[in-house]
Amino acid sequence: MKKITSLLILAALFVGISSCDKGFDELNVNPTAVTSLNPVFTFNNAIISTAFPASSLIFEHPIVQQMYSPNSGVLAGGNFNVDNRGSAGPNAALWQGYFRNNIRYLVDVLNQTKNDANRSNLYNMVRIWKAYSFMVLTDSYGDIPYTEAGLGYIGGNTAPKYDTQESIYNDLIKELTEASAALDAAKPTEAGEVAYGGNIPRWKRFGYSLMLRVGMRLSKVNPTLAQSTVQKAVAGGVFQSNADNAVVRNDANYQNPVGVTLNSTEAANYYLTGYFVDYLKATADPRLASIAVRYVGAKSGPEQVAARIDRTPSIQIGMPLGYDNGSIPARAAADKLASFYDYSQLDRTRMGKLTAPTYLVTYAQTQLLLAEAAVRGWTTGNAADYYNAGVRAHMQQLGDYDATSLVSDANIATYLTANPYVATKGLELINTQYWVASFLNGPEVFANFRRSGFPKLTPNPYPGKEIKGNFINRLTYPDLEISVNKAKVDEAIARQGADNLDTRVWWDKQ
Known part of the structure; x- marks a missing residue:
């Protein structure tokens, strides 16, 4: 009798285990999780x-x-x-x-x-x-x-x-x-x-x-x-x-991505070229007022502040090509600018903004x-x-x-x-x-x-070019x-x- 009782208990345990296993997979699936992406x-x-x-x-x-x-x-x-x-x-x-x-x-x-x-x-x-x-x-x-x-x-x-x-x-x-x-x-x-x-x-x-x-x-x-x-x-x-x-x-x-760069690490390092600015000025192109800004009198990147902003087309001066960091200061002085930070840039508060x-x-x-x-x-x-x-x-x-x-x-x-x-x-x-x-x-x-x-x-005209052509x-x-x-x-x-x-x-x- 004792043996029979033990067998019945063991059988009940197996039934219980089997019953617990039913729905196990479903219980381990998050019902709110995405299973496929549209x-x-x-x-x-x-x-x-x-x-x-x-x-x-x-x-x-x-x-x-x-x-x-x-x-x-x-x-x-x-x-x-x-x-x-x-x-x-x-x-x-x-x-x-x-x-x-x-x-x-x-x-x-x-x-x-x-x-x-x-x-x-x-x-x-x-x-x-x-x-x-x-x-x-x-x-x-x-x-x-x-x-x-x-x-x-x-x-x-x-x-x-x-x-x-x-x-x-x-x-x-x-x-x-x-x-x-x-x-x-x-x-x-x-x-x-x-x-x-x-x-x-x-x-x-x-x-x-x-x-x-x-x-x-x-x-x-x-x-x-x-x-x-x-x-x-x-x-x-x-x-x-x-x-x-x-x-x-x-x-x-x-x-x-361009706006991110122009408003962070390279904010003071990119300038509109002299050719681009001069072309727009020569034709009295009204787009220059939408594109360009000068931080007039800036002697460094930190001095490019809102108080110095001037968007007047006539005073925009594009940076000439052919210069590097060592030679551009002298050219800026020849252009009667405070420094090369005084050249015209893309307006990073408008066309060059983050959004x-x-x-x-x-x-x-x-x-x-x-x-x-x-x-x-x-x-x-x-x-x-x-x-x-x-x-x-x-x-x-x-x-x-x-x-x-x-x-x-x-x-x-x-x-x-x-x-x-x-x-x-x-x-x-x-x-x-x-x-x-x-x-x-x-x-x-x-x-x-x-x-x-x-x-x-x-x-x-930069002298250190690697290309053979123009x-x-x-x-x-x-x-x-x-x-x-x-x-x-x-x-x-x-x-x-x-x-x-x-x-x-x-x-x-x-």
Whole structure:
């Protein structure tokens, strides 16, 4: 009997244990935890990470002579026409930021949505944004990973092959053609995305405006393909106003990388160039009052205080090129300034502030490209009308940085009357205005300068340059990329040319 009782107790214990095990898995799952991430949130991360890195202040802006630093070391680059590599050099910032974040996020979303009929609009929005991102990368470096890019954590490919820039551009045209046409307002519109809030007509106009840019980029290397691409873009429907601008809306949580640099460690180290300021002054351009500021009489960085601020256009003095930290003090004295801290800077309380938007593709740029297309006979319409619309749009766009930066309609009219479009100088006028309208979009202003040859800049006279030509033609591949993907990088170099600042990208033909 005692044995039977013991067996019954043991059986009861097993039943109890079995009963306790029922629902064990459920008890160990947090009912409020996220088990899957809506891909639109990943897409938003990609959009935010498209804002240009602060390295554009080291390379692109000095190359096109808009902003400049006389300092060497970590700030050396376009200011002295030298490379600046190293494992985390400024030549790597765009590469690392885009491939590590932007491209990786975009490829992930494409992988999640490609077979989901309910997310077809999201899928095609991502294709358009991916085309933009890869255009920035290939324009900056030349041949890059494209077809195998972003597959490291999806397919385990950590050594992607490099595609030729020509093949990349051919695919960009295909992607933009297909994705722009496939967007459909009758399907779920993805109101949660932060670029256009799911507005399908604006997404379509973005896709076709980007296609216009792609087409115009090919004007020297393949005019036939350039013309057909431009015509396809115009037929699809490009931007109609500044409301269509493709822009990253930086805020207190996702600050503008350029603004962060200009308001912290390098606040006193970057200046508007003499060429840029003098051009705006010579044409009485009202945008100078929106862009520039002088801390009059400042003898040091700490003396650049609000009490010294003067935004009067007539007193702005841009820093001349060709000087370094050792030689600029004497030049500043010759210019009758208190020190080099007295030269004009980008106003970091307005256009250069922490929350300043980052413009990617704009109505102003689009109208100016249409003006050039009209000059070339690739589209209908009057080049002068497109030109005037582009200039006007950029002046109005400045009000988006700060209400006090807006150029009034009266000042716009005065400027256009005093600086009319002249057909005999059409390409120069159009692309010089594109240079101004693309200010703070480092990759684009650098690319269009190489493509068009305008504005006609005098080469930086700094004596210590590393380049053989007059201007830097591309960014070099980062050392970190070479260390982890050397075989594929070497293949690209053998095909494209030496990995230096002189080698031209495919579309940049002399």
